[in-house]
Structure formats: C-alpha cells, structure tokens
Amino acid sequence: MQLYKSQALKVYNSLSGKKEIFEPINEGAIGMYVCGPTVYSNVHLGNCRTFMSFDMIFRYFKHLGYKVRYVRNITDAGHLENDAEDGEDKIAKKARLELIEPMEVVQRYTVDFHNILQKFNFLPPSIEPTATGHIIEQIEIIKDILKKGYAYEINGSVYFNVPKFNESHNYGKLSGRKLEDMIANTRELAAQDEKHSPQDFALWKKAEPQHIMRWPSPWGDGFPGWHLECTAMSTKYLGESFDIHGGGMDLKFPHHECEIAQAEACNGVEPVKYWLHANMLTMNGKKMAKSTGNNILPDEIFSGENSILSKAFSPTVVRFFMMQAHYTSILDLSNDALLASEKGYQKLMEAVNSLENLETTSSSDFNVEAWKQKCYDAMNDDFNTPTLIAHLFEAVKHINAIKEGNETITQSDKALLIETLNAFIFDVLGLENKNDANADSDKLSGVVTMLIQLRKEARDNKDFATSDKIRDQLAALGIQLKDGKEGTTFSVS
RNA sequence: GGCAUUGUGGCCGAGUGGCUAGGCAGAGCUCUGCAAAAGCUUGUACAGCGGUUCGAAUCCGCUCGAUGCCUCCA
Numbered sequence: 285m286q287l288y289k290s291q292a293l294k295v296y297n298s299l300s301g302k303k304e305i306f307e308p309i310n311e312g313a314i315g316m317y318v319c320g321p322t323v324y325s326n327v328h329l330g331n332c333r334t335f336m337s338f339d340m341i342f343r344y345f346k347h348l349g350y351k352v353r354y355v356r357n358i359t360d361a362g363h364l365e366n367d368a369e370d371g372e373d374k375i376a377k378k379a380r381l382e383l384i385e386p387m388e389v390v391q392r393y394t395v396d397f398h399n400i401l402q403k404f405n406f407l408p409p410s411i412e413p414t415a416t417g418h419i420i421e422q423i424e425i426i427k428d429i430l431k432k433g434y435a436y437e438i439n440g441s442v443y444f445n446v447p448k449f450n451e452s453h454n455y456g457k458l459s460g461r462k463l464e465d466m467i468a469n470t471r472e473l474a475a476q477d478e479k480h481s482p483q484d485f486a487l488w489k490k491a492e493p494q495h496i497m498r499w500p501s502p503w504g505d506g507f508p509g510w511h512l513e514c515t516a517m518s519t520k521y522l523g524e525s526f527d528i529h530g531g532g533m534d535l536k537f538p539h540h541e542c543e544i545a546q547a548e549a550c551n552g553v554e555p556v557k558y559w560l561h562a563n564m565l566t567m568n569g570k571k572m573a574k575s576t577g578n579n580i581l582p583d584e585i586f587s588g589e590n591s592i593l594s595k596a597f598s599p600t601v602v603r604f605f606m607m608q609a610h611y612t613s614i615l616d617l618s619n620d621a622l623l624a625s626e627k628g629y630q631k632l633m634e635a636v637n638s639l640e641n642l643e644t645t646s647s648s649d650f651n652v653e654a655w656k657q658k659c660y661d662a663m664n665d666d667f668n669t670p671t672l673i674a675h676l677f678e679a680v681k682h683i684n685a686i687k688e689g690n691e692t693i694t695q696s697d698k699a700l701l702i703e704t705l706n707a708f709i710f711d712v713l714g715l716e717n718k719n720d721a722n723a724d725s726d727k728l729s730g731v732v733t734m735l736i737q738l739r740k741e742a743r744d745n746k747d748f749a750t751s752d753k754i755r756d757q758l759a760a761l762g763i764q765l766k767d768g769k770e771g772t773t774f775s776v777s
Numbered sequence: 778g779g780c781a782u783u784g785u786g787g788c789c790g791a792g793u794g795g796c797u798a799g800g801c802a803g804a805g806c807u808c809u810g811c812a813a814a815a816g817c818u819u820g821u822a823c824a825g826c827g828g829u830u831c832g833a834a835u836c837c838g839c840u841c842g843a844u845g846c847c848u849c850c851a
Contacts, residue, residue, distance in 0.1 A: 321851070334851035374849075459846075461780060466847075468779085510849085532851030533782090539850090563782085564845065573850055608800070609790060614783080614844065621789045624801035631800085634815080662791095670791050674799035684816060748810060755813085766814040773814090 286312065286349030293348070293664045295528075296612060298536065298559040299458055303666055308527045309557060313351045315526035316342065317518040317556075319535055320412070322359040323393035324374045327400050328579040329602075329617070330565040330572030334532040336603065336714075337562040337611035337667075339406045341530070343712050344663055346407075355521050356409040357514065358397075360390040361416045361497050361507060373507060376497045386497050390416075400582045403599040405714050411521050415513035419499045422508045422516045425550055426487045426501075434549040438478050440490030440504040446483040449545050455483075458544060458559060459537035485542050487512055511542035518555070519547065529556040533563050534571075565606075567592070567617045580617070593619050597626060600716040604629040607669045607713050628677075633717055635680040636709065639702050642686050642693060649691040650682040656704045663712065672708060679705060728776075732763060736772045739765070 293306040308314045318338045321331055335356070345352045361375060379386040415422075426442050429435045434449050435442050446455055450463045466483055486509035491498035498505045518526065524547070531540060540559065547555035564571050572579040580590055588596030597605075605625035609615040655675065662671035679701065685691040693701070709715050735754050742750040755765050762777045 319851075322849090328851090331851045337851095456780095459780075461847080465779060533845065534850055537780090537846055538848095562851070564851080566844075569843075571845070571850090575850060605789090612782095613790085616789080618789080620801080624789060627802095628800045631815095668791075670800095671798075674791070677799055681817095688816065690817090743810080746810075752811080759813085764813075767809070767812095768815065769808085775814090 288312070288348040288350055291348060291660050291664055294666055295558055295560060296666045297557075298561045299556070301460075304558070306558065308350070309525060312349075314345055314353070314528065315522035316345075316352060316354045316528040316530065317514070317522055317526065318354070318356045318409075318529075319514060319531035319539070320357045320359060321393075321397055322374055323390050323397060324378045325393060325574055326581050327393070327397045328572055328574060329582055329585065330567075330579060331532075332400065332404060332582060333565040333606055333615065334530075334562040335401065335406065336404060336606055338530045338560075339404075339714060340607065340611070340669065340712065341528075341560070341667055342407060342409075343714055344667060347707060347712050353411070353522065354409040355411045355413065355518065357517050358390075358394055358412060358414045359510070359513060360394070360414050361386075361419075361513075373495070373497050376495060379496065387416075390414075403582065403586065404603055405600065405716050407714070413517045413521065415508070415517075418513060418516045418520065419508065421520055422512045423488075423501050425512060425516055425519075425546065426508075428550050429487065429546065432549060434545075435487055436480065437503055440506060441478065441486060442488040442503055443479050443484045444487055444542070444545060444549070445480065446485070446545070447481050449549055453545070453548055455545055456541060458541050461537065461541075485509060485511060485538065487546075511539055511546060514539075515543050515546040515550070515555075518543075519551070524551040524553050525555055525557065527556075528558050528560055530560040530562065533561045536561055562611045563614050565615050565617060569616060572617075592617075593622065597622050598718065600718055601626045601629050603713070604632075604715055607715075608673055610666075610668060610670055612666070629715075632676060632680060632709070635683045636705060636717060638683065638687060639698075639705070642683065642698055644695040644698050645692040646694065647692055648694045648697045650679075650686070650693055650697065650701075652693075652697040652700045652704070655679060656700065659704065659708055663708075669713065672713075676705070676708065732758070732774050736765065736774065740772070 294303045295306045296302070297304050316338075318335070320335075321327055338354075338356075342352060342354050361373060373386075375386045375389050378389045382389065426435065429444065430437065430442065433445075435444050447463065449455055455463050456466070463483065467481075488501060488503055488506050488508055490504055490506045495507070497507055499507060518529070529540070529543075544555060547553075566572065567578055567580060570576075570578050580592060582599070582602070584590040585593065585597050585602060586599060601622070605622055606615065608625060608628075655678065659672055659675050662668045662675060665671070682691060682693075683701075686693050710717070735758065739751045739754040742748070742754070758765060758774070764775050764777065766773045766775065
C-alpha cells in the first residue's frame, strides 16, 4: 500500500489563504509546475531557496508513493525589462552587452543553473521545458484568447484586456487585489502607452528592427510576453487543470495572477488546484535580488570567497540551514546562522554514522514507531521541515543515550530507526552525509592514522611532550584529533 | 498611498487557547595525563496598549516596527 493512503497531508493554498487537505485531481498522481529561472545571469542563493523548497516537496510526494510529473521551466526568452514601449528582452539585453548570441547567454547560464542545483543535491524535474521551444504553443493560445475576445491587437503587439476579463471573472483573486483599487491607485498615466488600460499585459510584443530575439507570428515578427510561456507549458504537459503550481512569493503578482487570467480566458476552467508560494531569502534583512545587487552566489559560499561569511560552507550545510526554516517564512542569511547550522548538521551526522554499531537488547526505551509518526505529522503539516528536524534531534538524543548504555533498543526498533532516519534525512530533506571533502584523500588519511598511532604509543609511555607535539602541530595544520572511547579520529577544517 | 505577510529568549527558528519545540552560543557536570572532541543537565521569551475568555505568545482591536508586492525579480 502506498504511504499516502495512510498519511493525511495538508498544504497551505495561497488561493484560499488556508491550509487544505491535499487531494490530487487524479488519485495517486500529481502534476506540479514550478516557475523556473530566467537564465540571463548566474543563479543566486535566493533563487536556490525557492527551487530547494519545491525539491523537498517533490521528494516528499515521491516518498509518499505518488507518481509525480514535475515540470520546471527555463525562461530563455520573452522576459521584458519593463512594460514600456521600448521594453527589451532580458536575454537579448545581456547578449547585446556581452556581444554574444542570445542563445549563448541562455546556454551559459542554464549550464550554471544545473551545476549549482547538482551541488545542492537536487532531483531533476520530470520535464524542463524552455520558452523558446514553445513559441508555437504560445501563439496558438494568443489566437484563442483573441478569438474569445479577451485580447486586442495594436501595432503588431497583442495585449490581454484585463478590464474585459474582470467583467466575467475575478482578476486579482490570488493576490487579494481588486481591479478598481488598482485603477484608483495608478500613480501616473504611463506615457503614451499603447495599452488600453495600465493593467493590461502583453501577450505578444512587436520586435523592433534592432531586436535580435524574434519569431514570425500572425501579427508580424515579435516575441511572447513573459506570463504566457508558463500557461503554454503547464497546459501542454499537465493539462488545463492540474494539482500544484509553485513559485517564489514575488511572482504571485502579477505573474501568477496573469497566468490564471490567461488560462481561464483560454480554457474556461480554474487552472490550478493548489497554489504554493515559497518565501524570500533575505540577506542583511533585505530581499536578495539580482537587480539590486544584494545577493550572494552559491559558489561564493562553497569557496568562502565572499565578504559576508567568515568561512566556506558546504552545499549540504546550506541545504540544512534552509530546511531549518519553514518554506513559507522569510529566512535571513547570516554568518552566525550558518555556523549554528553547520554544528547542528555535524551533530546529526555523527549520530547517523554511529547507528549501525548500536547494541541491541530485548527491550526498547525508545518508542520508535510513535516517533516515526511524529515525523510524518510534521511533514504532513504543510511540509514543516523545522519541526521534522526537531524530531530528528530527539532521535539523536536517544541514539546517544543508547550509545552510553543509558537506554536500550531492540533489533527491530533499531532497523526501523535506521530506515526512518535515512528516509527523512537523505530522501526527503535531500541532505548528504559528507564529512569534509578535503579529508577524502586516502594518502592524507593514511598519514594521519600513522601519526595517531605514534601519538598513542607516546601516550602509553607517558611521553606527553611527544604526544602533545603531534596533536598541536596537526592542529596548526587544521587537522583536529578527537579522542574517544573507541580510539582517536580526526577531522580536517 | 493600496494590498499582503510578519514582529518569539544572546543568535537562528517552530508552535498550539491551558501541557518541553529544536539547533547554536552561555553556564555546570562526565570523560581525559592536560586539553580538545563527544555526551549529559540547565536558565532567560513571546513588540506595546486595550478587549474576549476561568485561562492567550496563540482570538479581536489599536499603536509602533519590519518585510514583500503594486515596474523586472525565486
């Protein structure tokens, strides 16, 4: 039997503003769409947090036994710098600045994106479609929306008619806005805008002669509006109505609102059952954003080459740090917070590494079955990874007590404990059990083991001058010896 | 200005109307030749002011603050 039949999952639906029991449209199968990156520069850590949240959600669905089709797009065209007449494609702008082909920009940053996600141990999505690969689909949708009277063509561009749509639909239902308020709050009349109303948005933009990214269409050469690609690709791969649409909080308005409008105008049905929004990662209390320069690149964290942090942190420690906050909460990045997470991560892994050697007896002081359900309860409550991690540390406490001989565990409970910990730590949270990458070298390990043996001999002979010399000089090299009951181990910093 | 979210102990960060979050740091202890490492124990909290309630950090109102969106953004 699949796990999902016995675990009642609740998710926070941004559309209703409530936690709802999760029931997929088709039993046992889930369609999930997440707005991916615009590949015009290196993916920064804030971007990663959103994708990591959905990677965790994807992993938990799979763990529960669902068949999941996870679509995460790559935006490689059609992303306007602004909505003004001279709106320029982000990719094209970057290409112009760097004097390369637009698709060269796309290729470079798509590769970077994949490299970074791999370091963070992401699972690849089921489908990763690109906007440029779906121009035809987008044009078809525009034709359909025009035919249904919710869009108008002007000077080779096509705009979605928001006031018209709002007459029979509810534009603003996702972000809690009312069209009347938005019109009332329009600051100034946009200068000579060809749009009928400031709330209207582009479905298709005419390409000026100097514009290099362009495709032929019934309205002349041009390029698609940003919101359209997600509607085209989600509809194509997941259908007119699907289970989950995710993305960053900042996409809620206007991007996701426009997606709803396009899909409803076109298909006449509510496109998404559950809207999930991941919250922002901040740094120094401010949102990370490419446009403001307040951001840090993942590689700068892994290498330690940055002006914000005191040392390098591994991808899995950063992942652990992010998993310690709920995905709907704002998380602030700081050196202290990362250091604390690193310590906690190491403590967790030490416990995991000692699991196999736990001695078993005929009775258990640790109710593993009840503890396991508490872990599921945490995840079932809108993917509450911080609470899950708190429960993991409860298990750590028991493991240490058993190790010290203060508690006992049976063979079967031990097996269940190992299975459950592995499932949550590695399958669901996606953490990796890596000591230090530097310590992997066999030669180094051999040399240090030899020195440990020499030190032990010195200590046995009460030659503490020699033993301390070995210890202190290794420490000076960043190799720390750790004396334990079962002998001495070491770690490299 | 409008809409939304939010304000928890030294730091990070969960949370339910009454019952321990958890991690890090701090303190004490155990272990140790001395340390380190590791383990155990442990304190300080719910922005402010009112209200509802037998009882609120948790519900309501107001004040103050923070953040996000309203233009591209994960």
